[in-house]
Amino acid sequence: MIGATRGPGFRRVVALSGGVGGAKLVDGLAAVLPAEALTVVVNTGDDFVHWGLRICPDLDTVMYTLAGLAHPVQGWGLADESFAAFAMVERLGGPAWFRLGDHDLGVHLVRTQRLAAGAALSAVTAELCTSLGIGPRILPMCELPRATMLDTADGTLDFQEWLVRRRGAPAVNRVWSTGPSAACPAVLDAIADSDLIVIGPSNPYVSIDPILNLDGVRAALAAKPVVAVSPIVGGKAVKGPLAGMIEQLAGRAASPAAIAAHYRGLLAGLVIERGDEAPAGVASLPASTVMTTRDDRARLAADVLAFAEVVP
Amino acid sequence: MIGATRGPGFRRVVALSGGVGGAKLVDGLAAVLPAEALTVVVNTGDDFVHWGLRICPDLDTVMYTLAGLAHPVQGWGLADESFAAFAMVERLGGPAWFRLGDHDLGVHLVRTQRLAAGAALSAVTAELCTSLGIGPRILPMCELPRATMLDTADGTLDFQEWLVRRRGAPAVNRVWSTGPSAACPAVLDAIADSDLIVIGPSNPYVSIDPILNLDGVRAALAAKPVVAVSPIVGGKAVKGPLAGMIEQLAGRAASPAAIAAHYRGLLAGLVIERGDEAPAGVASLPASTVMTTRDDRARLAADVLAFAEVVP
Numbered sequence: 001m002i003g004a005t006r007g008p009g010f011r012r013v014v015a016l017s018g019g020v021g022g023a024k025l026v027d028g029l030a031a032v033l034p035a036e037a038l039t040v041v042v043n044t045g046d047d048f049v050h051w052g053l054r055i056c057p058d059l060d061t062v063m064y065t066l067a068g069l070a071h072p073v074q075g076w077g078l079a080d081e082s083f084a085a086f087a088m089v090e091r092l093g094g095p096a097w098f099r100l101g102d103h104d105l106g107v108h109l110v111r112t113q114r115l116a117a118g119a120a121l122s123a124v125t126a127e128l129c130t131s132l133g134i135g136p137r138i139l140p141m142c143e144l145p146r147a148t149m150l151d152t153a154d155g156t157l158d159f160q161e162w163l164v165r166r167r168g169a170p171a172v173n174r175v176w177s178t179g180p181s182a183a184c185p186a187v188l189d190a191i192a193d194s195d196l197i198v199i200g201p202s203n204p205y206v207s208i209d210p211i212l213n214l215d216g217v218r219a220a221l222a223a224k225p226v227v228a229v230s231p232i233v234g235g236k237a238v239k240g241p242l243a244g245m246i247e248q249l250a251g252r253a254a255s256p257a258a259i260a261a262h263y264r265g266l267l268a269g270l271v272i273e274r275g276d277e278a279p280a281g282v283a284s285l286p287a288s289t290v291m292t293t294r295d296d297r298a299r300l301a302a303d304v305l306a307f308a309e310v311v312p
Numbered sequence: 313m314i315g316a317t318r319g320p321g322f323r324r325v326v327a328l329s330g331g332v333g334g335a336k337l338v339d340g341l342a343a344v345l346p347a348e349a350l351t352v353v354v355n356t357g358d359d360f361v362h363w364g365l366r367i368c369p370d371l372d373t374v375m376y377t378l379a380g381l382a383h384p385v386q387g388w389g390l391a392d393e394s395f396a397a398f399a400m401v402e403r404l405g406g407p408a409w410f411r412l413g414d415h416d417l418g419v420h421l422v423r424t425q426r427l428a429a430g431a432a433l434s435a436v437t438a439e440l441c442t443s444l445g446i447g448p449r450i451l452p453m454c455e456l457p458r459a460t461m462l463d464t465a466d467g468t469l470d471f472q473e474w475l476v477r478r479r480g481a482p483a484v485n486r487v488w489s490t491g492p493s494a495a496c497p498a499v500l501d502a503i504a505d506s507d508l509i510v511i512g513p514s515n516p517y518v519s520i521d522p523i524l525n526l527d528g529v530r531a532a533l534a535a536k537p538v539v540a541v542s543p544i545v546g547g548k549a550v551k552g553p554l555a556g557m558i559e560q561l562a563g564r565a566a567s568p569a570a571i572a573a574h575y576r577g578l579l580a581g582l583v584i585e586r587g588d589e590a591p592a593g594v595a596s597l598p599a600s601t602v603m604t605t606r607d608d609r610a611r612l613a614a615d616v617l618a619f620a621e622v623v624p
Contacts, residue, residue, distance in 0.1 A: 051421045051422075051425060052364070052421065052424055052425045052428060053421075081396075082394055082396050082414065084393075084394050084396070084413075084414030084415045084418070085397060085414045085415065085417045085418040085421065086418070087415070087418070088414075088415040088416075088417075088418025088419060088422075089418040089421060089422055091418075091443060091444075092418065092419065092422045092439075092440060092443045092444075093422075093439070093443055094418070094421065094422040094425070101396075102394065102396035102397045102400075102414040102417075103396045103397065103399070103400040104400075105397045105400075105414075105417065106396070106397040106398070106399070106400025106401040106403075106404065106406070107400060107404065109363045109364065109365075109397065109401055109406065110363075110400075110401055110404045110405075110406040112364055113363060113364045113406070116364060127404075127405070128404060131403060131404045131405055132403075132404075
C-alpha cells in the first residue's frame, strides 16, 4: 500500500529518538513521509543546565538535523559554527569542559528565557521548530527536568558528567532517572493516535529507556506495532559508548540479539545491519543501517517502513 | 612634584566614569599612573537584564578599554567581534533590538552565573579584571541593581530602552534612579583614601549623577579636590545625546559653562576644549579633550593631573 503522497502507507508514525543515530533516521523518515505523518519523541534525560542555560542535547540534535543545520560529522552542534563566546568563558575561568558554539548558544538563550517566562518545554520546542522551518512535530519526552543518572565505578554521575566530562570511561553499573516521571501529555496522545512506532538506532539505556520508563508509555506502546533499528553493527556501536554498556549492564557481547533481548516483549521487528546475525524470537530485516549520506537515511527509513508493513 | 615611577604626584586617584569618553580618559590615566594609584568607579545605572543575562555596559566598556580589547570606533563592545549567537536569536524571534557580540556574551554569561551563585558585583568585576589582565581597580558604583530611569515625552523609559531601542529620540524631562541607593562600600573607602577625584568626560545626567547621588558620595567628595573634563566640545557632545539633554533639562545651550553649572560646588577645576569659552566661577584649563588615539588619552590624562596640582 502506498500513501497519498509517497512512501508506504503509515499515516501516523511516532519515532522515539536520542541524539545522532536516532536523529539521522528521523531525517530519513521526514524525507519519505509527509510532515504531518511524523511525530518525533525525543529523550530529554541528557538535558542539563550549563552556563546558567537549559541545554537539551538530543532535542537540539534532532532539530538541527531536520533543519539541515547539523554538523555533518561530529554528531553534535551545528555546521559552520564558531566558538567565540566559549573562548571568552574559558579565558575568564568559567566552566569549559562542555563546548557550546555561538549559534547553538543563541538557541539555549532563547529556550532558557522562554522557560523562565513560564512556557512549557513542548511549547518552546514547537516555537523553535517553526522558526527553523521544521515540518514534523518534535516533542520532548517530558515537560519537566528528568535527569538520567549513572551509577559507575567512580560513583553516581549525571549523563553529561559521565559522557563528556569523564569521556564515558567509568564502567556503568546502573542507569536510572530522577525527577517527575510524567510523560509530556502530547507524547501519550501521539502514541495513542499512531499506527506505527519506530525506535531509532539510539542507545537503549540512556536514550530510549528514559522515554519508555515514563508513566503510561509502555502501556500505550503495547497496543501498537513497534519496529526498532539496531544501533549495534558488527558488534560495535556506530557511535558512542553503547557496546561497553551492553557488556557492563547486560553481561553479554554487543549484538542485534542483545538489542532484541533488551526490547523483548516490545518489538514486532528489528532492522539489523546486513551480515549481522539475526536474533531469535523476533522478525528481523537485514538492511544498510549505517547512514553516511542523506540518501542513506531516506533509504533506511523506507526499508523500515516497508518492513513494518509485513511484520506480524 | 613627580611620582615614584612617572607622571604627577597623586598617589591615590579615583576616577568616576560612564562608558566611552570616561573609559578613554581612564585608559589615559592608567597609562600615566601606576596601576595601584588608580581606582575607577563606574556607573551601573545603565545595567539591564537582556536574554536573561546581566549586562553592565559601562563596566564592560571600561574593562574592555583597559584590557585593550574595546572596539576602536563604535563606542561599545569588542574589537574583532562576531555576532553568531545574535543571528540565531534573531532567527528564532528573540529580542534583537540590542546587539550582543559573541565574546561579549561570554562575559555576560560568566558574570550572570557568578551573581546567581551569590557573588557580589564588585567581586565578580574584580575576578573578570584579573582574568583580563587589568591593573587598576575597577569598582561598580553599587552592588545591587539601581536603574537610571528617564521621564520622557513618550513616558517613563529605562536607559537602554531610551538610548538604544528609541535611539535617544524622546525628549527628556527628568532623570532619576530606582533601586537601593547604597554605594558599594569599597567606593566610599576609595574616595576617603584618595587625594584626587577625576570626573571623566561622561554624560553628567546619566553617567555621573547616578554615582554622585548614592548615599554618602557627595559628602565624601566634599573633602577632596575634584577636577572634571568637559564632555562638551564646540557646543556639542563628543558622542551621545548629551547636548540635547542639557537643552531639555537645564534649559540652556550645551557649553563648558553648562557643565560647570551642573557640577557647581563640587569642582576645583574643569578641563575644557581648547578654543571653547572658559566658564566663570571655576578654574579651567584649555586642552585637547577629544581622544582619537591612545596617545591622546595619555596626554589628556597628564594634562588633567598637572592641572589638578595647581588648582586651588
